[in-house]
Amino acid sequence: MYEWSAEVIAVGNEILTGRTVNTNSAFIAARLTSLGFQVRRVTVVGDEVEEIRECFLEALGRNPKLIISSGGLGPTYDDRTVEGLAAALGRKLVYNQEALNEVTRKYKEKGLELTEERLKMALFPEGATPIPNEAGIAPGVYVEVNNTEILLAPGVPKEMEEVTETFLRSYLKRRPNVFYYEESLTVRGVMESALAPHIKRVVREYGLYIKTHPKGHEINDPYLEVQIAGSSYDKDEITRKVKNVREIISRIAMSLGGKLT
Secondary structure, eight states, X not given: OOTTEEEEEEEOHHHHTTSSOOXXXXXXXXXXXXXXXXXXXXEEEOSOHHHHHHHHHXXXXXXXXXXXXXXXXXXXXXXXXXXXXXXXXXXXXXXXXHXXXXXXXXXXXXXXXXXXXXXGGGEEETTOEEEOOTTSSSOEEEEEETTEEEEEEOSSHHHHHHHHHHHHHHTOOOOOSSEEEEEEEEEESOOHHHHHHHHHXXXXXXXXXXXXXXXXXXXXXXXXXXXXXXXXXXXXXXXXHHHHHHHHHHHHHHHTTOEEO
16 A cells, blocks of 8 residues: 555654654655655664664564664664664674775874774674765665665764765665656855744745755855755646745745845
8 A cells, every 4th residue: 555655763762761852753754755755654762772673673574665764873882773773684793894994084084093982883784885974974874675775874963864865865776656856046145044944934835845955154154055855746746846935945045135056
């Protein structure tokens, strides 16, 4: 019935205790919906290997096309997501050479020691592929199991967004058979925080995926790329809708003193 089903998993005790609001899952669910996926489950699980293992096994048992998790990829003792997934798949944890090279490079550039904890971020389930993380250190982890693609993304929101976007644009092998359309515009002179409430309103009204990507300094040199995307079985409809929303956001940005570039 749900040919293009997807599931989202958030890992972290801080979410279960209410210390951290689960905004990552909201972002991932909205992004997948914009691509035509039907998000059937959003699950939160704590930092326990057995709990994480069971969570992935249960999700895989429902045969979704895609699973994306966030959290638990860092250097600390309670970052256990990779270990939990490896246990669920019955695979060994091994150093991924590509990930190891990337982690090593980033720490060496900062003149920092390569400790066991830092190298831990290059331990992957056998056969997994690293997804570049230009916003932080820990790479994402991509595994394909039968007909399900799995992405493990970091928990820091900016890193999660960066890794998820990179994965969706360059690594995802299969996506819904709907027409996906995307446009963007760049704005100078408007802070992201000033545009944010207007973006929120437009998202509610039009149901598209709209994301601001800061390119400059929030206060001294505000410079944003605004991404607008959506999907539909009707190519003309979604094209018109995205273009219309692009014009709406352009007018809003100019009314706030911005310039389109």
